[in-house]
Amino acid sequence: MPEKFGAPERAALMVLMLENRKLLNTELKDQVRLAKAGREKLNEAGLIHTDNTVTPMVHEITDEGISWCLSDLVSGDLPPRSTSHARATFGLLKKFVLHHQERGDLVEVFRSRDLESLIRSVYEDLAVEPQDWIRLARIRPRLNGADKGEVDVALVKMMKTGTVHFAPESNTKVLTAEDHAAALRVGSEDLHLVAMEES
Template structure:
């Protein structure tokens, strides 16, 4: 049985697992209240990573946190007054988890997400205001390990909608090796910056 946490911490873990991205503290608290002692406990256990260098701070569930949640769902107990529908749903969920656990595909299933939605979500987390120009070098590391060619393909597709714009950095002297590696090559031009209109 995984280490026990109270209902608030369990709810936070589930919300972060379902979101499958970094989440600002203000957004998280709209769905599940994370207290400072709870945050410290989850960080110390290695289940959640919190970046306190930005305001508001942002949280992200780790693979260990996902594994904890899934074990809690399999071995945890429903509240005593749960309805028959809730019990049946919980039983089906356990079967799904055990099926993927046996095949070693649990984390892959949970981490999977529509790439375009993930790119937009990461952009929105980083942007200070709508249509802010954000470096691709800041976005790519937060896409759950998606391959560069996959991301490039998704970005080109998003550009064609007319709501996503990519541009080169005009001051090439400020470009880092990370910027060069993250650039999207279109024709003979390297694009380093992305701006998105509100969806």
């Protein structure tokens, strides 16, 4: 049985798990009110990580937090006065969790993201400033083993939005074997660098 938390803490954990990304405090507040005491309790338990060195602060669920949520879905109590629809939905979620628990891929299910979102997230982690040029050779290894062809399709789709830009490395002498392997081929040109506008 997971440690008990109040409804706001449970709701905050579920929101962070479903969003599966770093969430600004203002974004979290749009969905649930998490008091300072509750936030500190979740951080102390290792279920979320809050960066309060920035304004607004940023929250992110940990793998332990996801595991807690899933345990809570299986063995936690429904809120008082839950509707019949809520009870049925809760029962369905319990079946889903138990099924993936048996397969051993629960955390992966909730950590998975669509490829475009994952590419953008990796880019944002690597970029020092907005629209920074980043080598594709630095991005591809961090895409959870996604197939190169699948990534190429996603990159071309992103390029067509007009907010994601690609360029060849002008100094070919600095290109490594990894750069050549990671290049995006468009027409007869190999593109090694990507810059993304803020979404």
